[in-house]
Amino acid sequence: MKRFVSKWFGLFMAIMLVGSILAACGSNSTGGASKDGKVTLKVLDWNNTNTKETEKLIQDTVEKELPNVKLEFEYINWDTDFSSTMQTRIAGRQLPDIVMIKGGDHPKYTEHLMDLSNEEFMNEFPEDIRKALQINGKDYAVPYTSNFQGVFYNKRIFDENNIEIPKTWDELMAVAEKLESNGITPFTAHFKDYQIGNSFNQFATVEVFSKNPAWGDDLQEGKEAFAKSPEFKTVFEHFEDVYKYSNKDPFGVDFTGAAEKFAKEETAMWIIGTWSTAQVLKNNPDLEIGFFPTPATEEQNTKIIMQPDHTFSGSKITKHPEEVKKVLEIFATNKDMAKQYIDNVQTDSLIPDVVSNVDAPFVEDINNYKSIGAANANVGNVQIPWPYQEQAGSYIAEWLLGKKSLDEALKATDDYKSKVKFSTK
Amino acid sequence: MNLDRKNTPSISVNLPAKPAASVQKKKRMKAGTFQYLILLLPPLLFFVVGMVIPLIMGIYNSFTDWDGLSLEKNWIGLTNYMEIFKDEMFLNSFKFTAMFMVFNTLIQNVAAFLFAVMLDSNIKGKNFYRTIIFAPVLLSPILVGQIWTKMYGTILPSINDMLGLSINFNFFSSPDTVMTGLLIANNWQWIGYWMLIYLAGLQAVPKDIYEACTVDGGSWWQKFIHITIPMLGPSITICTIGIATGSLKVYELIVASTGGGPGDSSKSTIMYIYDSAFMSQQSSYASAMSVIFLLVLLVFAFIQLKVLRKREVEL
Numbered sequence: 001m002k003r004f005v006s007k008w009f010g011l012f013m014a015i016m017l018v019g020s021i022l023a024a025c026g027s028n029s030t031g032g033a034s035k036d037g038k039v040t041l042k043v044l045d046w047n048n049t050n051t052k053e054t055e056k057l058i059q060d061t062v063e064k065e066l067p068n069v070k071l072e073f074e075y076i077n078w079d080t081d082f083s084s085t086m087q088t089r090i091a092g093r094q095l096p097d098i099v100m101i102k103g104g105d106h107p108k109y110t111e112h113l114m115d116l117s118n119e120e121f122m123n124e125f126p127e128d129i130r131k132a133l134q135i136n137g138k139d140y141a142v143p144y145t146s147n148f149q150g151v152f153y154n155k156r157i158f159d160e161n162n163i164e165i166p167k168t169w170d171e172l173m174a175v176a177e178k179l180e181s182n183g184i185t186p187f188t189a190h191f192k193d194y195q196i197g198n199s200f201n202q203f204a205t206v207e208v209f210s211k212n213p214a215w216g217d218d219l220q221e222g223k224e225a226f227a228k229s230p231e232f233k234t235v236f237e238h239f240e241d242v243y244k245y246s247n248k249d250p251f252g253v254d255f256t257g258a259a260e261k262f263a264k265e266e267t268a269m270w271i272i273g274t275w276s277t278a279q280v281l282k283n284n285p286d287l288e289i290g291f292f293p294t295p296a297t298e299e300q301n302t303k304i305i306m307q308p309d310h311t312f313s314g315s316k317i318t319k320h321p322e323e324v325k326k327v328l329e330i331f332a333t334n335k336d337m338a339k340q341y342i343d344n345v346q347t348d349s350l351i352p353d354v355v356s357n358v359d360a361p362f363v364e365d366i367n368n369y370k371s372i373g374a375a376n377a378n379v380g381n382v383q384i385p386w387p388y389q390e391q392a393g394s395y396i397a398e399w400l401l402g403k404k405s406l407d408e409a410l411k412a413t414d415d416y417k418s419k420v421k422f423s424t425k
Numbered sequence: 426m427n428l429d430r431k432n433t434p435s436i437s438v439n440l441p442a443k444p445a446a447s448v449q450k451k452k453r454m455k456a457g458t459f460q461y462l463i464l465l466l467p468p469l470l471f472f473v474v475g476m477v478i479p480l481i482m483g484i485y486n487s488f489t490d491w492d493g494l495s496l497e498k499n500w501i502g503l504t505n506y507m508e509i510f511k512d513e514m515f516l517n518s519f520k521f522t523a524m525f526m527v528f529n530t531l532i533q534n535v536a537a538f539l540f541a542v543m544l545d546s547n548i549k550g551k552n553f554y555r556t557i558i559f560a561p562v563l564l565s566p567i568l569v570g571q572i573w574t575k576m577y578g579t580i581l582p583s584i585n586d587m588l589g590l591s592i593n594f595n596f597f598s599s600p601d602t603v604m605t606g607l608l609i610a611n612n613w614q615w616i617g618y619w620m621l622i623y624l625a626g627l628q629a630v631p632k633d634i635y636e637a638c639t640v641d642g643g644s645w646w647q648k649f650i651h652i653t654i655p656m657l658g659p660s661i662t663i664c665t666i667g668i669a670t671g672s673l674k675v676y677e678l679i680v681a682s683t684g685g686g687p688g689d690s691s692k693s694t695i696m697y698i699y700d701s702a703f704m705s706q707q708s709s710y711a712s713a714m715s716v717i718f719l720l721v722l723l724v725f726a727f728i729q730l731k732v733l734r735k736r737e738v739e740l
Contacts, residue, residue: 086494090494420707
């Protein structure tokens with residue numbers, strides 16, 4: 001009898017275990033309505049500046065306007081994890097209900113995003129902002145913020161050394177030379193992580209895409225090549241100039257280390273974007289930071305570079321499309337939330353009439369240069385995707401470290417064309 | 426050839442009638458087998474869902490042009506496989522990984538063995554030393570990467586400045602020294618683990634063999650060469666295979682320390698496969714590289730097992 005009971009108990013346990021595995025495989029983990037009728041929407045977010053404050057702000061606003069909706073945030077690092085996370089979630093049909101997508105990344109994901117073209121709230125945005133993010137004339141994202149890229153500088157150092165703001169690349173090099181001769185390190189460089197990849201597009205925007213806005217498309221069609229382009233050769237050479245005048249051991253310094261160096265006034269300039277200022281001011285809240293546009297070889301191409309940054313999209317397979325649209329509507333229309341958001345993230349809003357209250361010299365500088373006209377970084381970002389820019393950065397690094405000649409680095413960048421998926425065709 | 430039935434001798438075997446007890450036993454065996462099979466079902470399900478299905482899907486994807494996101498995939502035959510052998514980045518990453526494996530296998534085996542021999546003797550505080558050497562094993566490779574980044578980037582240069590020296594400790598900043606830097610970090614973490622395997626092996630060597638050798642007038646060195654090393658054959662096999670396969674799969678340490686740089690100088694094969702799949706959206710190409718890498722690992726493991734096991738038998 002004992003054996004009989006133990007045999008059937010074993011069988012029962014095995015069947016229960018198999019059953020529970022199968023049940024787990026079939027369960028829905030993409031969020032849903034709870035017993036109290038509240039709908040939980042998952043949000044994938046890669047913002048890394050003051051996340052606690054921004055999360056509370058969004059949750060409180062949404063809870064006030066939509067009491068039956070709860071947002072659950074998941075944070076990832078855009079540079080290292082966004083692409084892989086999106087890929088695995090899409091493959092597993094577990095894309096979160098709302099996804100923060102970086103302006104320029106949308107063409108990759110359109111098949112999996114909600115079409116927002118006919119939503120009333122999209123009419124809140126001026127035509128040029130919508131167009132900057134549209135794919136084949138359709139809207140897949142609510143534009144939210146934009147960042148600006150250029151050269152941040154230490155105002156005190158510039159004033160004490162009587163330095164004028166440079167308007168061309170040659171003038172920038174003259175400034176660097178003067179600073180160095182006065183015992184000051186001109187540039188902050190963090191080549192250990194993404195700086196070369198990022199500045200690659202920054203320099204290309206003013207040197208290449210300003211002359212041929214379809215250069216990347218021409219590259220895909222075989223009409224252009226890095227090795228044949230004098231403009232891209234100039235882009236590569238800019239890195240040699242920066243390297244020459246940068247802090248010690250740039251290949252051993254990452255973004256955090258660079259922010260610390262700039263904050264401690266060890267360096268005078270930093271070629272980067274507005275996302276860096278929060279980190280710098282955390283290290284030294286009293287630092288007077290100024291800003292000027294990335295100088296181009298020819299003065300007429302020296303422009304402030306704008307990039308649509310944080311945008312919000314809805315998943316095409318969400319189980320709660322109506323709630324998702326209502327939340328996206330809050331993003332598009334709630335100007336109070338938008339204002340507090342940009343103050344927390346220290347960036348610029350794409351919502352009309354929303355202006356930052358951050359009182360800093362660089363904000364004033366950016367607003368002044370904006371009125372002259374800005375170049376759109378996404379022209380290059382969409383045509384030459386980020387992995388391509390990063391890989392070009394690796395070849396530039398190998399050239400700077402003497403492992404390749406300039407021509408070999410340019411040719412290697414051409415050869416990599418077949419190894420990357422282009423977003424546009 | 427046709428066999429003539431007439432010429433074939435007829436075989437008649439008189440089988441004994443099956444006793445009732447034997448039939449009952451077989452029935453019980455069948456019920457028992459069924460129970461075992463049911464009990465095996467959960468792990469089998471895990472194995473099929475977690476290993477077999479992804480492997481088949483991966484092999485299938487390697488013959489397509491799937492980008493990892495698109496809803497469509499087209500069959501392109503062996504195109505991806507032919508590309509691999511022309512891909513300089515794959516070959517470079519493989520060369521880096523192979524070098525990393527060779528150096529790790531040599532250094533870790535020798536160092537772990539020497540530490541084990543030292544700490545198996547009667548030195549004072551040996552438990553303390555064992556703990557110290559083993560402690561880094563408990564850390565995640567991500568943390569180890571960050572510790573050594575800080576060590577090379579901040580701590581050692583500060584000591585340099587304090588002592589007025591000019592030794593270049595920034596191993597991760599140059600393609601010429603990045604391998605050294607990674608080997609130091611990796612060996613610092615894992616020597617303690619392999620040392621424990623050798624220690625266990627040393628403690629299992631029967632003491633009477635040493636005593637017999639002493640009686641025969643054998644020296645310390647002769648005992649070491651003719652008893653210790655041969656008796657540690659199985660431990661050497663385990664350690665060599667473990668270190669080699671672990672080194673071939675290196676990923677987290679590099680991600681957390683050099684990111685594959687400077688340039689591509691420390692990009693391991695796994696890292697290149699990951700970047701191709703998830704960054705460059707070349708999922709099918711990454712699958713093809715994974716299949717090739719899997720074959721290399723299998724061949725490698727097979728050779729190692731054959732060679733080392735043969736040596737053990739000969740001993």
